[in-house]
Amino acid sequence: MGKEMPSMSQPLFILQNAASGKHRIREVHAALERVLGGARREYQLTLVRHRRELGNAVRSVLQRATEREGAIVVAGGDGTINTVANAVLPTGLPFGVLPQGTFNYFGRSHGIPEDTDAAVRLLLSAKPQPVQVGLVNDRVILVNASLGLYPKLLEDRETAKREFGRSRVVAYLSGLIGLLRERNALQLQMETRGRRILMKTPTLFIGNNRLQMESLGMREAPDIGTGRMVALALRPVGRMSLLKLALFGALGSLGSAREVLSFGTDALTVRHEGRDAHPIKLAVDGEILQLQPPLRFEVSSQPLYLLKPLPAHCDAQ
Incomplete structure (x- = not known):
């Protein structure tokens, strides 16, 4: 059309x-x-x-x-x-x-x-x-989706923005403060193309934006835009290690951290063990949602037709 x-x-x-x-x-x-x-x-x-x-x-x-x-x-x-x-x-x-x-x-x-x-x-x-557009239970993902720690950090960030104004500095500082607070880990079961991963993690992050994934130093970033997204999860760590990982992310080297599990995927099913009867809170492009598990992440077969410069004049997603 x-x-x-x-x-x-x-x-x-x-x-x-x-x-x-x-x-x-x-x-x-x-x-x-x-x-x-x-x-x-x-x-x-x-x-x-x-x-x-x-x-x-x-x-x-x-x-x-x-x-x-x-x-x-x-x-x-x-x-x-x-x-x-x-x-x-x-x-x-x-x-x-x-x-x-x-x-x-x-x-x-x-x-x-x-x-x-x-x-x-x-x-x-x-x-x-x-x-390319990602989906979680048929909801669009343009940039990223996440569950666990990250949605809570977003809620803290929005509170800080209302009090101190909207800026990237406020967003970064509120995130660092949030990392110092105690969080509960998630016990997740993840399935992707026949591979099953059982993992305890403070957060699971699904990226559909190559620029953001490159800025974090994720080696799978080039997969985005080729029919795949990038999944990353943190192994259980203490608060000081979380701050170290935040620093790695700010320096563009998160992908090299031993505490990070990451992989490219075109379809991923996520269950929260023992809590499948309850909605899961997740953040999608900065908005907080409650979705009924299992969570089904996939790349949409239908693209979004974006008004943008011709490919020679901009970076591909």
Whole structure:
């Protein structure tokens, strides 16, 4: 559908997450008027002021975009982008992003600028190109999914952001503080293509973003985008060892740590031994979910058609 249409002629249906702050709202609106208005490119902007409104807004925008054979664009962080991508993926409509989050791994990995004006200008020339999407129990994974320690660290990070503001420094510091707290280990049973792994671990992390995995120094990072994701789990360690591993990650050498088990996979089933009757808390692209086990991680057979620069001008995922 959308992948066959020239992006320069499609109307753009833009969803913006107002939670990014008043400054960001004005910044996006000004860029849209200046760039798209100046180029006489048709667009419609929908502002979502509360998280609970997002579902209805996405359905309304999808209907209009389908009727007009347009493209969906979302302005927000990786969590908001993920929510909209869940709805867009089955439709095959072109999908664009204006990164507005803290880390913006999804946009950065596909050559989409973090500068708002530059990202809007890209929409005038970008072409829909297929990008790999991961799934967990049919929920989209664009960047990563995790259970155990990492979801709790994300909750701590969001609390710190509300108190001290949204920045990468606040995110890093809140994560380090969180590592010093006592955590319970998970007893997991993992199966991938006939291989069974029984492991006690504080966290299991599934990566679908090559840029993030390269930044951690994972040797399997090149697998991403070739029909595989990267799974990594930490062997049981003390709090000081967790801090050491955090330092390894910050220095881009986590993949060389003895305490890390990692492997590439296109399909992984995870059970929490003794707790399969209870939902499992996990983080998906920065959003906390509760899913009923077993957790089935896999690469989607359907790609997302992302409006991005041609491959010669950006790194592959």
